[in-house]
Amino acid sequence: MDSMVRNSKEAQRKAAMAVLAHSGATEIAGRLADITVPAHENLREPENGLVMVRGRIGGDGAPFNLGEATVSRAAVRLATGEVGFGYTLGRDIQKAQMIALCDAMVQSAELVGEVEAKVIAPLRAVMIAERSRKAEETAATRVDFYTMVRGEG
Template sequence: MGLSGRNGREAQRKAAMAVLAHSGAGDIAGHLAAIAVPAHENLREPENGLVMLRGRIGGDGAPFNLGEATVSRAAVRLATGEIGFGYVLGRDRQKAQMIALCDAMVQSTELSGEVETRVIAPLREAMIADRSRKAAEAAATRVDFYTMVRGEG
């Protein structure tokens, strides 16, 4: 696979992960149920843990430890060898597992088309519709302020 092919695959994988991360676990499970999930094994059982959040004052100050956040993670290997990883903020191990499975399937040449059309695309459409609805609700409450200049004399 050439350099442009690899970059295209990485971009597709990155876009799929962004959609999956912003989707609900029930939505992902519903769409995954519509396809034949391939044989796979857990490389890393879904587990919960903590990550340290780092911050900076003003964007250019010295970094400091802001606090910890709970995350769930999982790793899956398909029978064909593709390995997928799933990380989720919060304590949703099932969602992390489903994201890892989708990640592995997106990397598979045989499965990537089906997972894109039957799982990722519907989730992306729902995410875009939800964002549009929220933007419309916010726009309905928008108030335009203006100042009239008073003429002198």
Template sequence: MSSSQPHDDLQLQKRRQSAMAVLAHSDVDAIAQKLTPLALPAYENLREAENGLVMMRGRVGGDGAPFNLGEATVSRAAVRLPSGEVGFGYVLGRDRRKAELIALCDALLQSGAHGAAVERDIIAPLRTQMLDARRDRAAETAATRVDFYTMVRGEG
């Protein structure tokens, strides 16, 4: 085992986490559109995309006793590339196609043959769109901001 292996694994894990955050916040049609021009390998569904429920837990104040907040609908999928990389996709809501596309992107991102192209052609443009949309919403919100202040009157 080389000394750079743990560093490489950590770097890949951070890259995957960042990509999953972008993909989860992206529209399924945008993801599919970005995947279309790539020469995608055939892949095997390890877990057919399916819908289910997860229990959401909460804590009062961040450090209080945990409690069951409620259930949320999720979709999940798992795929394997012919080269062996396994990708997982989880998304809030009932969108099995999006979960499958996220799993495919996750697997491709780990692939030496496709990782750079996925980062460049899919993740980076979707990240830019996501950040632009956030900036636009923040500007819209800031335009309606009202600053309140208290005037101190002298009572004499």
């Protein structure tokens, strides 16, 4: 039972991080303004760096180094002890800081409901609406090809 609870919390945390990573920094900041941000300290100051991006090629999916990508990362600890980590593509250290803060708050039993309702859920709704809009635009340009079968005569 304990492992099921742990797995569901990890899944909730993973889903929240996916939403935050795909959202814009101004959108996250706007949603965070709606809640009271708890006292926290930086465990790792926000910083920029590089990561190697790997790809797969060939019939067996052999990995190869595709190139490097710029990332920003941060780590925070709430006054209650929860530790959050934030990573994002690009050079946006404020976004990495906000993601780390949200990650820590998602782990807090007292804050998870408010963060989910006021930050994560609205951002998820925007993300889903944007994906639906893009899918509709793409579907509108779809061309169906068909082949007519000739009779042998």
